[in-house]
Amino acid sequence: MISPEQITGLILAGGRAQRMGGIDKGLIPFNGKPLIASAITRLKSQVGPIFINANRNVTKYASYGFPVIMDETPDFSGPLAGFAAGLKVCNTPYLLTTPCDSPLLPTDLGLKLATEMIRGDFQLVYASSKEADGKIWAQPVFCLMRTDLQESLKTFLQKGDLKIDRWFKELRCSTVVFDDAQVFANVNTPEELKRLEEASA
Numbered sequence: 001m002i003s004p005e006q007i008t009g010l011i012l013a014g015g016r017a018q019r020m021g022g023i024d025k026g027l028i029p030f031n032g033k034p035l036i037a038s039a040i041t042r043l044k045s046q047v048g049p050i051f052i053n054a055n056r057n058v059t060k061y062a063s064y065g066f067p068v069i070m071d072e073t074p075d076f077s078g079p080l081a082g083f084a085a086g087l088k089v090c091n092t093p094y095l096l097t098t099p100c101d102s103p104l105l106p107t108d109l110g111l112k113l114a115t116e117m118i119r120g121d122f123q124l125v126y127a128s129s130k131e132a133d134g135k136i137w138a139q140p141v142f143c144l145m146r147t148d149l150q151e152s153l154k155t156f157l158q159k160g161d162l163k164i165d166r167w168f169k170e171l172r173c174s175t176v177v178f179d180d181a182q183v184f185a186n187v188n189t190p191e192e193l194k195r196l197e198e199a200s201a
């Protein structure tokens with residue numbers, strides 16, 4: 001059994017949000033509150049410490065009361081750079097990541113991924129969604145990993161690779177399928193933001 005106190009939460013808000021016109025996605029309003037606020041609300045009871053990973057507007061993110069960490073490389077090299085920054089500061093045995101732009105994220109994310117991790121003695125467990133047409137989609141940034149993967153990720157990134165699925169392939173890895181795909185709905189464009197606000201208001 002893994003308890004929430006053994007898990008550090010990491011909210012990934014370090015992207016460029018190019019499809020949103022380059023504005024800082026975590027700070028845009030979703031139903032009247034910045035997107036990051038919804039992520040914090042849903043993650044809070046699932047973990048002990050929380051870190052926010054951001055590369056811009058650090059002071060604004062810090063106003064939510066959690067430490068803000070930046071990627072080590074300033075080149076927006078993708079979510080694995082955020083994972084690496086999180087693993088570096090993580091003082092608990094497990095790290096749970098979630099993006100800042102999925103305001104409906106599952107409130108049982110940590111519990112389900114942790115149950116699978118223990119069941120199979122995995123190093124990393126990520127979420128997948130079952131779409132309306134029955135297809136299964138990987139949701140790799142919703143991910144529980146052992147903190148002792150820090151060296152593995154460092155070595156992987158030093159090779160110049162940035163692809164999340166290629167790192168996962170090096171590990172004892174599993175996934176948990178969530179039947180309600182809506183919980184992973186994420187906001188990449190202004191149109192998606194509007195649609196999701198209407199659907200969840």
Ligand SMILES: Nc1nc2c(ncn2[C@@H]2O[C@H](COP(=O)(O)OP(=O)(O)OP(=O)(O)O)[C@@H](O)[C@H]2O)c(=O)[nH]1
Nearest residue numbers: 012013014015016017018019076077078082099100
């Ligand atoms: N730390 C960090 N996180 C990133 C980086 N790029 C993307 N992410 C995060 O990974 C998650 C999924 O990425 P996207 O939804 O593609 O977000 P994005 O890259 O900001 O948006 P686009 O530029 O439109 O692709 C989001 O939570 C991003 O904040 C990065 O370079 N560093």
Ligand SMILES: [Mg+2]
Nearest residue numbers: 015016017018
């Ligand atoms: Mg992206």
